[in-house]
Structures are given as structure tokens and as C-alpha cells.
Amino acid sequence: MSDLRVEDLHFSYKSWDVLKGISFSVTDSRLAVLLGASGSGKTTILKCIAQLLRYDTGRIYIGEEEITGKSPQELNVGYVPQGQILFSNMSVARNIEFGMAVKGVPREERTRKVKEIADLLGVSMFLERKPRELSGGQKQRVAIARALAIQPHLLLLDEPLASVDAFSKEALALEIKRVQQETGTTTVYVTHDQTEARLVADQVVILSHGKIVQDEPLETAVSNPSSIEAAILMGIPNSIPVKQLKEEILAKYKPKTGVIIPFDEIRLEPNRSEEDSELRILGKIVKVTQDIYQNPILVLQTDSLTTKPIRLKIRLRKQKNFMEAKTLEEINAYLPHNKIRIL
Amino acid sequence: MASKIVGNKGVYDYLRGFRLSFLFLTISFLFLLFAFFIPLAQVLLVAFGYGFGSYRFTFQYMVEIIAKRSFLEAVVFTFEQALWTTGLSLIVGLPVGYFLARYEFPGKGVIRDLLTLPFILPSVVMLLGLILAFGPDGFVTQASRDVFGSPMISLYGTKSGIILAHTLYNISVVIRITEIGWGSLSQEEEQVARTLGASHSQFVLKIALPNMKGYIRTAALLVFLYSFNSFAIVLALGEVRYKTIEVLIYESARVRFKFHQAATLTFYQLIINATVIYGYLSLSPSATPVSGEEGYYEKQTLRGLVPNYKLVIRLATWSVYVSVVLFASLLPIIAVLRTSVLIRVDQSDVFSNYKILFSNRYDPLLGLSLGQVIRNTLFIASGVVFLSIALALPIARYFGFYSNIDRETNEQASRFVSLGIILPMATSPVSLSLGLIIAYQFSNFFENNVVFWIITAQTLVALPFVYRLISSRYEQLDPETVRVARTLGASSFHVFKSIEFPFLAKTVMVAAVFSFAISLGEFGATYFFSRIEWTTLAIAVFKLKSARQPGIPSAMAVILILISFVSFRAISIGEETELRV
Amino acid sequence: MKAKTISSLVTISLLILASFSLQSIHGTNTNLRANANDEIVIYTYDSLLADPGYNFTGAFEEYMANKGSPVSVKLVLFEDANTILTRLILEKDNPQADVVIGLDNVLVHRAKAEGVLEPYISQNVQGEIPSELITNLDPDHYLQPYDFGIISFWADKNRVGYLLDDSQSITLDDFRDNSTLASLLIVENPVFSSPGLGFLLWTIAVYGDEDKGISGVLGQGDWKEWWKETAPYLRIVKSWGDAIDEFFAEEANRPIMISYGTSPSYGYCQWQDNSTWAFVSHENNRAYAWYQVEGIGLVKGASNPNMAKEFIDWFLSEDLQQHIPENQWMYPANSNVTLPQCFLESALHPNNVTILNSYIGNEAISQYLDTWLDEWEEVIAGVGKQEDSILPVLSSWEVAIVLGLVAFVTQDLIRRRRE
Secondary structure, eight states, rough: OOOOEEEEEEEEEEEEEEEEEEEOOOOOTTTTEEEOOOTHHHHHHHHHHHTTTSSSSEEETTEEEETHHHHHHHHOEEEEEOOOOOOOOOOOOHHHHHHHHHOOHHHHHHHHHHHHHHHHHGGGGGGSSSSGGOOHHHHHHHHHHHTTOOOSSSEEEEEETTOOHHHHHHHHHHHHHHHHHHHHHTTEESSSOOHHHHHSSSEEEEHHHEEEEEEHHHHHHHHSSSHHHHHHTTTTTTTTEGBBBBBBHHHHHOOSSEEEOOOTTTTEOTTTTOOTOOOOOOEEEEEEEEHHHHHHHHEEOOOOOOSEEEEEEEOTTTTTGGGGGGTTTTTEEEEGGGSEEEE | OHHHHHHHHHHHHHHOOOOOHHHHHHHHHHHHHHIIIIHHHHHHHHHEEEEEEEEEESSSHHHHTTTHHHHHHHHHHHHHHHHHHHHHHHHHHHHHHHHHHHHEEEHHHHHHHHHHHHHHSSSSHHHHHHHHHHHHTTTHHHHHHHSSSSHHHHHOOHOOOOOHHHHHHHHHHHHHHHHHHHHOOOOOHHHHHTTTOOOOHHHIIIIHHHHHHHHHHHHHHHHHHHHHOOOHHHHHTTTTTTTOHHHHHHHHHHTTHHHHHHHHHHHHHHHHHHHHHHHHHHHOOOOOOOOOOOOSSSSSSSOOOOHHHHHHHHHHHHHHHHHHOOOOOOOHHHHHHHHHHHSSSTTTOOOHHHHHSOOOOEEETTTTHHHHHHHHHHHHHHHHHHHHHHHHHHHHHHIIIIIIHHOOOEEEHHHHHHHHHHHHHHHOOHHHHHHHHHHHTHHHHHHHHHHHHHHHHHHHHHHHHHHHHHHHHTTTSSSHHHHEEETTOOOHHHHHHEEEEHHHHHHHHHHHHHHHHHHHHHHHHHHHHHOOOOOHHHHHHHHHHSOOOOOOHHHHHHHHHHHHHHHHHHHHHHHOOOOOO | OOOOHHHHHHHHHHHHHHHHHHHHHHHHHOSSOOOOEEEEEEEEEEETTTTOOOHHHHHHHHHHHHHOOOOEEEEEEEEHHHHHHHHHHHHSSSOSSSSEEEEEEEHHHHHHHOOOOEOOGGGGGTTSSSSHHHHHOOOTSSSSSEEEEEEEEEHHHHHTTTTTTTTTTOOOHHHHHHHHHTTTEEEEEETTTTHHHHHHHHHHHHOOOOOGBTTTTTOOOHHHHHHHHHHHEEEEEEEEHHHHHHOOOOOGGGEEEETTTHHHHHHHHHHOOOEEEOOOOOTTTEEEEEEEEEEEETTTTTTOOHHHHHEEEEEEEHHHHHTIIIISSEESSSSTTTTOOHHHHHOOOGGGSSSSSHHHHHHHHHHHHHHHHHHHHHHHHSOOOOOSSSHHHHHHHHHHHHHHHHHHHHHHHHHHHHH
């Protein structure tokens, strides 16, 4: 609905600089994922946006309005904190209508709206239950319903799938995406899990140590990471930061932050000599596994590239010679120089 | 031949299997049986007409007493003042609990300790303090007379006096429990509520208070139980008009020598107490959600807040309110301290009152020398420490710990046992003593060894607390360590000496200090038996409370305050054991 | 702290405690009981010979020292006579005292019934103690009289002058009919105090008790009515000492108390202060009062009976008795004592009033005393309370709070059950 703009946000706690100048914006009712490791400051940004924390400097706009210094009550922001926080003394229905109730919305309208939102999130059958009778996923739906019931300018979700069981994760993620699109609510979604990010994001903002390292649409973020750190956070396999690489590799490719060995470009060819245009990787196959689409993945342990052995993933789709390879066998893998991505 | 071998083996096994620990366990059970269960049964028998010359069962006494105005008045008054006290303590205490849970400021620990102080004081100390502050010659009364021309409150023979006394005592209970309650509220829930547009008061009313119900209920029940069974304060202040059931039991048995009536009263009191305690146990707070907070913004600190007029007004209101509550709860203590140094026997020596305490000066009002009072107190207290630990330890050890090692499940039995050892809690000190007197008063041993019965009664009062301390510590001991030690060939005694005792030592010390403090402050049971020659500090304070020379009882009270405080500190340093009564 | 340090700390502190206890068992005699022939233990109330005060224990010790058999007296003081008797009964099987001073002609019945006393007749004062006192107290000599007087109202002229003066004839009915008068009066609790008990019997003797066949002076048979109607206004305190504290506390505004016919002499003899006077009830234009004789007795099973008897003899002799009027403020039992002039001028002598005791009789007292105390307690428990200053205002609040709490708990319980 409304655009969000964050400008040069600084926040420190005791002597620790949690946020060191965060700027980003989310427009056109999109869903932005704030992706980062724990302690990178994601939750802090959400709380600053909701005005639950007082930041040192910086400006935050919702639409054209600057909200710094306002109280959370005035903002009309839907905030869903981590850990499925429901008001444990109230039924699901009363949880959902809470925001309307405190604003004095008439009962009939509240009831109608609760039903509408509950239908949207698929919790209509639980309306009279108490939070402790719900599963993790159900609680999270209710928490989101409660946040949406006030028709917020902005929806803030903090690790919404964190304590949802593995089976329901993906479904709920897609559901959140659907609801977000249906309601057209500009959303900031915090997570540390790139799989989730890929499922829901329109835009990915990658955060590291209180700074934004990349801010791109999802496609760009995956295909064109700005740094090795972003690549690792986006879950791009075989991303190796510079500090792990051997001197000779550094000398050869001169990477700034690291290299990515694209996992579907590696060829396993046990009985072949090295060509100039290729990088030869010598290693052992230690494991055979699958990716989420059930393609077989080989795990190759090697010390050709790094000072300490690392494990590289190799997608097997095109590996004609795979049948010849056996696990725990020394094997040569080859990769054209120009396929290596230098960051 | 074969059977003979089996037989021999049985005897041998028996001898080898005979452990010292079972002997101790047996002693503990025998003590509970003879000191508690048999006397309790006797009281019930007497209540139903059996005993004291009549040997048939009758409901006569049970019915008769219900028709008595004095009984009905006492029951009504007992409930009335207990409910008043509960309501007032909650109203005054809840905001202070909130303040302590939400604000962080230098010196907070000290303020919290001071606010808690009344809760741990013996009731006679509180009583003396109240008399010295609010009594006809009290300094509050004097001041109020100077300012308003009339005393603030009349302490003796009025409901308001008793309710004031109980409330000042119990505010600290409410503060302590609700501080935990306020602190356990989820910060996230508050934040969500705020983003949903709720004001602070809407949050408090709609979310915080409903979620704190468990804590409020616990606090309310504790305060209710305390004032329902109040003895010393009502005995001294209630005069002829206001009596709790506890006081009525005492007077029936010890002034009017009506044992049937006393037993019947005990029966009714026990039923009410058991109902309330059952309510407490079955309604005690369920697990409260813990917030998944990242670590900051938990308590509001004063540092870094931008001062504006709203903030200043809020802080000023809080500090005035908390100071008033603090001052009111400390008034009795201040009064006692002040009197103990200001009104003294020897004008030239500030500490003369204290010196006299340890001298052999004879006091005809006590019928003893003051030094003897101190010696009596220490003797009885050390007896109670020994007995309560010696009795609680084997039971806690066996049922809290070994039953899980030796057998797979003995849960039923151990629950039954914990109930049996905690049951004396539901029985008021006066009722415990009544039981002992009814059961044993005709034996020679009784008359010649009154101190033994005082120690026994006090031990029954202390035992549940000591048991809970020790058994909850045992629950933290990993049974594997003992199993490993056993496979290495350690004997039961050796296991106890080298594994359990070092693990328990700190708790045992805490329990010792705690039972020492209970014994020192215990009034009801001791007064019930009270023999002049076995006067303790608490009894002496009570007897001397309205004497012309209040300096001496004040000095005694100060000693009791110091010991209570030290024991309280020992417990809170000791470990995170819950201090529920 | 290391586990070892702690366990040694525990051991050490337990050892210290243990040594303390052993020390207090062996180091001192914890028994109050006299264990030698040169010591006696006396139980009495705290106001005996107390104002301005005569050190009778010291005097006795001196007397015995001069006689060549030194003794030390251990005095144990109680709030009031009834408390002493309670104590004696509690200690019946293991008596601690040798001598008891202060049980009166009412309590003696209970003391005899409980068997806590030993009869004794002091030979050296034969003839000096009027036989009338002996018959009134106890013809069986379980107690011997040491002082006597009548229970009476005692009032402060300066503070009740607007309502009463010493020329008026006050009846018990006046207190019943005039709540202003009743709200000036302090009465002692008859369960704990002997003048209080005397006054209860006074009301019974005046109004009578129909159920027990006592018609009383007025022949109405309804003593409880008087208490029922006055109780809301009376101040009932535990002991005579408490009463006198309140009597003199101006702001309590209770300038009349139940005391003795001799009480006015206290101020008159010491400071020529005649602002207080004693009065009794004038039923049908005759003055009536309850007669009290206080006695001293030998405790049954006393550990030092010989010295106890020695003390009783001395206590009844002129030596001690001459100090009774102006320290105890009662008439001495020993008729050889000459009363001071001031005493004669201010005190109300039993001979000037009609004695009420015979309207009840010793038989009835020993039979019904306990019942009367029960009935009195029932009456007092049932009456409305006028003294509470704050709560009546709040009583509607009180009901609301109680109802609220009850509703809360019930609702909560029901809800929990359902869940």
C-alpha cells in the first residue's frame, strides 16, 4: 500500500554498534526479505521501523510521512514478532480483533472483519480456541491475521517460519506470499534462511554485521550476487571466500571477496589430462545426496583450491562419466576457467 | 538342602541389605507418626466426643459450636479481616511489583530487600513495631496527634488496627510474587499490542493483568492463609471482640480448658485451611511464556532517556508512591530500632539495652533472667535445626532420589510421602500443639520435658520447608553419578559421604539457617506450651510488648530482625529455590 | 565456595550449635522450681504492692536473714489473677511456684476444684485476721486473706463532672439507659481479670439469673440484657493494669473504670488530690457492691513448703500488712494495722454498702462460674461494634469487595473445571 523508505539508520546498544547506516526502500506493495545471519541486526531494523526501539540517527518514511519519534500506536504497522506471540489469555477471534477493539471499531464490523481475515488465512475453524491449543503454524497464521486485521500500511514479519515444523514450512511460506499479494501490503520479511527468501521475496536485502551488502530483486540476487558474503547468504553452493583460497588461486584469478564454483559446470572425467583452459580439481567423492528437486548431488572433498579441505557440491545431471566414479576414490574434476565466477 | 541354602542366603542378604539409611528413614517416619499423625487423629477423636472422660462418638460438639455466637463471630471476623488484608495488600503491592519489574535504577537491590523485609520478620517483631509506632504512646500516634489533633488509628480492639497490621506485613508478599509475575510477562506481547494501537493502560488491563492471574492468585492465597491463621497479632490487638479461629482455639484450650471445643474448632479450621491450600496447589501458576527477546529493552533504565515533563511527572509519582510504601512497611522496624537505642535503661550507654540482654539480670515479668532467655532460645533453635534436618534428609534422600535409582517408578509412593510431610503445613502451629497436648499431656514424660514438646512442635512447623529445600536440591543430582559410584563398589554410606553430602552441603546449610530462623520467630506453638522456665525471645518480646520499659523487648526484636535478615540472605544466595510458604 | 569448604562450614556450625545446647542444659538450671531450701518462687500479679511500691521480697529476705536462715525470693509477675490461676492449672503436675498471691474469693472455687492449692493456717496471726474475712474467702483455708475491699466504679470528677457527681445515686440501669454514660466506662474482661469477674458477678447479683434460680436484688433474672445493651459502648480490656492506663489517658475519654472502693485514696493520700471518687450501684435506693477478699496460698506440691509457710506467715503479719493500705490501696486483712486518716476519709468501706455476694452464694459460684463466663462471651460476641471508626463507613465497599472476590474465584474455578 505505502512505500517504506529507510535512510541511514544507526542504532547502538551499550557500546555495540548494531546498525551502521542502513538505507533501503520497498515500493509497489512488494515483499522485501531482510536476509542475514543471526546478530546481523535484522530484528533491530524491524523494531526500529515499528518505533519499538529508539534509534540514534536516521529517518524512516512510510509513504511520504516521516515516522521517527512517533509512538507505535499511531503508526498502523502490522508487526509479527518472532516466536508466534499471541495474547495467551484471549481466544483466536479476540486476538484477531484486538487492534480493532482498542480503536473502538463497532462489534458487528469487527466480527465481519475477523471472519474475512480468518478465511483469508485459513484459521476460521479455530476462532474460539485458546492459543495454547494451536500448533506452531496455526499460531503464526493467527499472528499474521491479527496484524493484517488493522489494515496496516506496512507488514513486518520476523522469522515467521522459525518454529514451524519442517513439513508445513514451505506451504506456509507460499501462503504468506499469496496473502501478501492478495492484500497488496508492503511487507518486510526477516529471515536467515535463503530457501525461504527464494520462496517469498520480491526483493532481497542482505545484511551483514549491521550493514547492507546487497539490495536487489530476487532474480538478480541469485544470479548476480554482489559479494561472496551475499552469495553465501543466498545459499549459492560452492561459494569460497578469499581467506580460504590458496595463494596460487588468488594469484591466478585475483578475486576481491571470493570465488564461486558453479555446481553444474563441473565435469567429472577420471581419465583425462588437464587442459590450459581448465582448472583441475582433485578430490574424493565422500557422499552422494539429492537436491530439493531430487537431482543427485555428489559431494567432492578437495584441497586443490583451499588451504584446508572443503567440500564442493556437483550436480550430476550432465555427468556421463559418473557411473565410473566410486565413492572414496580419488577423482579428477574439471572446470573451464571462464565458468568460475570471480567476485 | 536346597531350601536351607536359600534360607541362609536370605538371612545373609537381609543383614547385608540392612542399611543405616533405612534406620534413619524409619526414625523419620516414626517421628511423623507420633508427633503429627497420632496427635491429629486424637484431636479428631476428641472433636467427635471421644476422650476426656467420654468414650462414645457424638456430633454434639460439632453441632453445638455452630450455634455459638462467639464461634460464628470469630469465623466471620477471621474471613472478613483476611479478605480485607488480601484486597488491600494486593491494591498497594501490585503497582510496586510492577515498578520493580519494569524499572532499572541504582540501589534497586537494596530497595527490593528493604521492601521484602517485613515478610521474613517474626510476627511478634512486627507486633511490637506496630505498638511502638501506632500504639497509644507510639511515635506515629504522637506525630499525628501533634498534626491532626487525634491519633491516626486506634490499634487495640479495632478491626482497622488488625487489618493495618496484617496489611503492612503482607504487602511485601504481594510485591515479591507479583514482581516475578510482571517480569515474566512477554515483552513481545506488549510490543505487538502497541503496534496494534493499544495504549499502555489498555495493555495492562486487557493483557498484563489477565496473564498475571496465576501470580495474583498465588499472592492472594498466601496473604489470605497468613491472615486467616494469624495468631500473635490478633491475640494482642483483638482484645475481647476480635478473635481469629486460631486465637479461639488457644483460649478454649489454654485459658478455659475446654478441650472438646478446642478440638472441634481445630477440625473446622483444618477443613478451611485444607480447602484453601488445595485451591492453591491446584491453581498455582501454569508455565508462563518466555519471550524470545534479543536482550535489550527489557527494563527501562533512566540513563539515556530524554527528559520531558511527562517523564518527570511519571518518575516523580513513582518515587513518591514507592517511598510511601517503603516507609510504611519499614515503620515497625524503624520503631523497634529507634526504641532499642533511645529508650534505655542506662542513659550513658547507647547499647545498654543490648548488654542487659546477655546479662543475668532477673526480670520478674518473665520470671527469668534475660541471659537465660537467650540460652533457651538458642537451645530450642539448635534442637529444631538438628531434628528438622535429621528427619527431612532421609525422607528427601529416599523418596526424592533413591526411589528413582533402585526402582523404576515409585511415583505414587513418593507423592504420598511428600503430601504426608507437607501436611503439617495445612495445620496451624496452635493446632499442632493442641494435638501434642491432647495426645501426651497425661504422660509423666510430658510434664517433665516441656522443652521437648516445644522443639517437636517447632520442628513440625519447620519440617515442610526444610524438606522442600533438600528434596528440590536432590532432584538436581544426576542419578548416574550414584549409579557409577555404586558400580565402582562404593557403599551407601560412602556414596552419601563423598557424593551426596558435598552436593547438598550448601542446601543443608541454608536449610539449617532457615529452620533456625523459623524456630527463633515461632510464636504460636511456643506460646501454647509456654512454660516460664522455657521462655524464648519471641515469647519474651510478646510478654514485654506493653511493659513500661520498651527498650528491652525492642533490643530483643532487633536481634530477631538481624537473624531473620541473615537467614533470608543465606537463602537467596543459596540457590534459586522457590520460597513459597 | 568449594564443596569442601561448605561441608566443613556446615559441620563447624552444627558443632557450635551442639555445644551451645549442651552448655545451656548443663551450665544453668533451666528449671524455675526452687531446688534448695533457701529459695522460694512466688506467683503474683504485677500490681501487687506496686504503687508507689514496697519491695516486699527484699524485706522478706532481710527478715529471714536476721532470723538466721537466709533465703532468696524469685518473683514471677502476671497480668492479672485469673492468668495466675490458669498458669497454676497448666503446671499442676509439675508445679513451679511455692506461694501464690492474689487469688480471690471467686477464683478460689476454681483453684480448689482443680486441686492446685494446699490448705494452710498461719498460727502466728490467729485472731489478728477477722474470721468474717476467712469465711468469705475460704473456710477450708486453701487461701488466707491478706487484703479486702469492694469492687466499685471509680471516676474522675474533672472529666465526668458535667454528667455525674458524688452526691448522685447511680444505678446499673443508668448505664444501660444512658449510652453516654456507658461509653465513658472501662470494664475488665472477667475471663482474665479478677475485678472484671467481680463486676460480672455484681451484675448477676443485681439482675439475677432466672435459669439458675438466682433472683438477684431486682428479681429480674436477666443479667445478660444489661451486657447486651451496654456492650456496644463499653471498653472491655484484658486487665486492671490496662484499664488504669486507659483511665488516665485523657484522649481515650473513659473517665470511669471498674476498680476498688479504696482507689480514691491513691490520689488523696499522696497528693491530697480528691478529684476521683468511688461509687457503687444504688438499686432501690440502697448501695450494693461486690465484696472481694484476696488471698495468699501454698501451692500444692511446692518444692520448698517450709520456707513458703514462713513467707505466708510474714505476709500476714503486721510487718508487711502495714504497707498494704498505701502501696496496695486495699484494706489490710490484719486488724492490728491502723489505717491512715487519709485512707479513712477517701475510701469506700465494705461496711457502708450491702454486700452482693450472698445473693449468689458460694455454691452457685463454684457450680456456674464457667457457664457464666461462657454466656458472657456469647453476649459480648453477639453485639454490634461501635468502636470501629473507619470500617462502618466502608462497609458497603466491604460487601462489594468480598462479593467481587467470591465472584472472581467462583468464575475462575468454574472456567478451569470446564477447560
